[in-house]
Amino acid sequence: MQTTTIIYFFGAILFSLGVSWLLYFYKSKELKKIDYFLFSLRAISTFLLLLLLINPKIEKIETENEKPTLALLIDNSKSIKYFKEVENVEKLVSEIHKDNSLNKKFTIDNFTFGEHLKVLDSLTFLENETNISKTIKDLNELNKDKIAPIFLITDGNQTIGEDYEYLNSKQPIYPIVIGDTAKYVDVKITQLNVNKYSYIKNKFPVEAILNYEGIKKVNTLFSIFYKGKVVFKKEISFSADNNFKTVNANLTSTKEGLQYYSATLRKIDNEKNITNNKRNFSVEVIDEQTKVLILSSILHPDLGLLKKSIESNKQRSVDVFLINKFKKNINDYQLVVLYQLNNKFNKIASVLKQNNSNYLIISGTNTDWSFTNKLKLGFRKNAINQTENYGAIYNDRFLTFLQEDIGFSNYPPLKDKFGEIIFSKKHETLLYQNINGVQTKQPLLSTFDINNQKSAVLFGEGIWKWRSNSFLSSNSFEEFDKFIGSLVQFLASNKKRDRLEVNSDNIYPANSTINISAFYTDKNYQFDSRASLEIAITNKESKVVTKFPFSLVNNSYQVELENLLSGEYSFRVSVLDQKIEKFGRFKISNDHIEEHFTNANVEKLHKLAIKSGGKLFYINQLNDLTKELLENETYYTIQKSKLKQQTLIDWKWLLFIIIILFSSEWFIRKYYGKI
Numbered sequence: 001m002q003t004t005t006i007i008y009f010f011g012a013i014l015f016s017l018g019v020s021w022l023l024y025f026y027k028s029k030e031l032k033k034i035d036y037f038l039f040s041l042r043a044i045s046t047f048l049l050l051l052l053l054i055n056p057k058i059e060k061i062e063t064e065n066e067k068p069t070l071a072l073l074i075d076n077s078k079s080i081k082y083f084k085e086v087e088n089v090e091k092l093v094s095e096i097h098k099d100n101s102l103n104k105k106f107t108i109d110n111f112t113f114g115e116h117l118k119v120l121d122s123l124t125f126l127e128n129e130t131n132i133s134k135t136i137k138d139l140n141e142l143n144k145d146k147i148a149p150i151f152l153i154t155d156g157n158q159t160i161g162e163d164y165e166y167l168n169s170k171q172p173i174y175p176i177v178i179g180d181t182a183k184y185v186d187v188k189i190t191q192l193n194v195n196k197y198s199y200i201k202n203k204f205p206v207e208a209i210l211n212y213e214g215i216k217k218v219n220t221l222f223s224i225f226y227k228g229k230v231v232f233k234k235e236i237s238f239s240a241d242n243n244f245k246t247v248n249a250n251l252t253s254t255k256e257g258l259q260y261y262s263a264t265l266r267k268i269d270n271e272k273n274i275t276n277n278k279r280n281f282s283v284e285v286i287d288e289q290t291k292v293l294i295l296s297s298i299l300h301p302d303l304g305l306l307k308k309s310i311e312s313n314k315q316r317s318v319d320v321f322l323i324n325k326f327k328k329n330i331n332d333y334q335l336v337v338l339y340q341l342n343n344k345f346n347k348i349a350s351v352l353k354q355n356n357s358n359y360l361i362i363s364g365t366n367t368d369w370s371f372t373n374k375l376k377l378g379f380r381k382n383a384i385n386q387t388e389n390y391g392a393i394y395n396d397r398f399l400t401f402l403q404e405d406i407g408f409s410n411y412p413p414l415k416d417k418f419g420e421i422i423f424s425k426k427h428e429t430l431l432y433q434n435i436n437g438v439q440t441k442q443p444l445l446s447t448f449d450i451n452n453q454k455s456a457v458l459f460g461e462g463i464w465k466w467r468s469n470s471f472l473s474s475n476s477f478e479e480f481d482k483f484i485g486s487l488v489q490f491l492a493s494n495k496k497r498d499r500l501e502v503n504s505d506n507i508y509p510a511n512s513t514i515n516i517s518a519f520y521t522d523k524n525y526q527f528d529s530r531a532s533l534e535i536a537i538t539n540k541e542s543k544v545v546t547k548f549p550f551s552l553v554n555n556s557y558q559v560e561l562e563n564l565l566s567g568e569y570s571f572r573v574s575v576l577d578q579k580i581e582k583f584g585r586f587k588i589s590n591d592h593i594e595e596h597f598t599n600a601n602v603e604k605l606h607k608l609a610i611k612s613g614g615k616l617f618y619i620n621q622l623n624d625l626t627k628e629l630l631e632n633e634t635y636y637t638i639q640k641s642k643l644k645q646q647t648l649i650d651w652k653w654l655l656f657i658i659i660i661l662f663s664s665e666w667f668i669r670k671y672y673g674k675i
Helices: 003-024 033-054 078-082 086-098 101-107 130-144 301-309 343-355 369-374 463-473 478-492 600-611 621-629 651-671
Strands: 055-064 069-075 105-115 118-121 151-155 171-176 186-194 198-199 201-215 218-226 230-238 244-252 258-266 277-286 290-296 315-321 335-339 361-363 379-394 415-425 428-435 438-450 455-458 501-502 514-520 533-539 545-549 552-553 557-560 568-576 580-588 638-647
Touching: 003 033, 003 118, 069 086, 069 638, 069 651, 078 086, 078 198, 086 101, 086 151, 101 621, 118 130, 151 580, 151 600, 151 651, 171 621, 186 258, 186 277, 201 218, 201 230, 201 258, 201 277, 230 244, 230 428, 277 545, 290 301, 301 315, 301 335, 301 463, 301 478, 315 638, 335 343, 335 478, 343 369, 361 369, 369 379, 369 557, 379 438, 415 438, 415 455, 455 501, 455 568, 463 478, 501 568, 501 580, 514 533, 514 568, 514 580, 533 557, 545 557
Parallel strands: 069 105, 069 151, 151 171, 198 277, 290 315, 290 335, 335 361, 361 455
Antiparallel strands: 055 638, 105 118, 186 201, 201 244, 218 230, 218 258, 258 277, 379 415, 379 428, 428 438, 438 455, 501 514, 514 557, 533 545, 533 568, 552 557, 568 580
């Protein structure tokens, strides 16, 4: 008990006696026996009341023994069932739990894993993915302040995650190898790398990583199929020393939409597992060709230059017309180039303004500035009938789109009518005018982006000379065409941000958990957590529609779909009570990734054990493993001492006694007429 508490204790006694003495003995002329009794009641009750407030405590040292933890980590994936090791694993786990010597030395914690670490509930061996590295990391974090060696019961075949072979584990790992340890000849597609999207009529790359397990020289055929037809094939040779190949293929996307492909390796002699000889993949083919219209009042070399430069990107097409011969619908084009404006453009200018269309204006010696100024395009030029040559000065503060200086100052000057340019709308200038070596703040090329309408103006003709000069200096048109491409891409883009964005893959392995996420914003494009989202899944073959609600997880909406049959599906994500929807589709293949393995990965498990300070054992070596753990002196019981403060009084009973004493005193005083 602390010294302060003792002082309070004696102070409470003196205070209680003093208060009682003042009440019953002070200035009392005649004392009766009942006064002494009442004095005692008051002194005791007052003392107990103060004692309740003081609440005295004593310090007590308690010791407890903390056994080391043995983390039993069991592979619950389908590969265990595929290797027909279910009974052996269940028997092994049962023997570990029944081992009295292990239970006496260790506290055994039971976990399973597939894609994630879980506390053992039951062994189902139905997990579709195996992530050994993440599981061990999570377990290390869970037992970071403990002595906790890990029993890892697994075949060592990981389907997702970082390579566990190089994992740094804080705890020693003792793998118990499950599955067939014999090595069979096998060729397999280890990995396929392919872009998720491709443009129509463009080539897209496919990279296949192929492996061989065996000692003899073998030949096989790698093929890629599209709708049952071979679109790529290559003969592959393997040997014991040359057991790794990377194959690159360039396929042409010919049809718009989600296209499915399959890559295969031809079976070799005595190959036991051919499941891993096939991989499916998909590519979303997009038809987003930009159509550009060039309208001119005159014939000029710039027109051919612009067409060639813009069409250097196959996703863009250009139509060139003289203004008086144009009869098509202007709405068919994403960008209109108006070359040398005059009054013949009056009707076209009205349509562009009415439709809020994007445009590029190029002026020159034949431009009618009187007409152009009347259009009120956000700029005007007080031109005179005298021409001037304008060189280019690059503005490194231009922020509308990323454009490097490609040597603009070295390009030949452009020609236009002389005059001051005045802007009436917000603009950004990429190039300024250089007149006879004098740098000015007058624009040569400026851009506008107002009310979702994008436009630009180039004050000068003769840009064909720029492309020629670019080729002379770099032996390529690439730099200049990239500059024109960036300008066209900015001007031709009308894409608005969608309030609902959905993220999903195009193809999933059989029986896998399908994760689809969605991001929904309000009208100010701020994430809106108040919405209710729903996904409707339609099986294309059976036409069965199933609906699932999204769950709010941090700053996104998530849904997990399980137990869907193999086949093609379409889906619609809807924001309830809003007319906002997104559509997509995916395919569930017949490919079970856990069946791709022919044997247990003993090599990697052995390296993991050595690196972590553990040791590898086989399923029939449980006794050896038990002996190893029991004799290892680094796994010891820790005795911990804890200083605990224990209350000396039970406040409920003490309060009850105080009430009884004060009540008794009051009734006695009332009875004897002292109140």
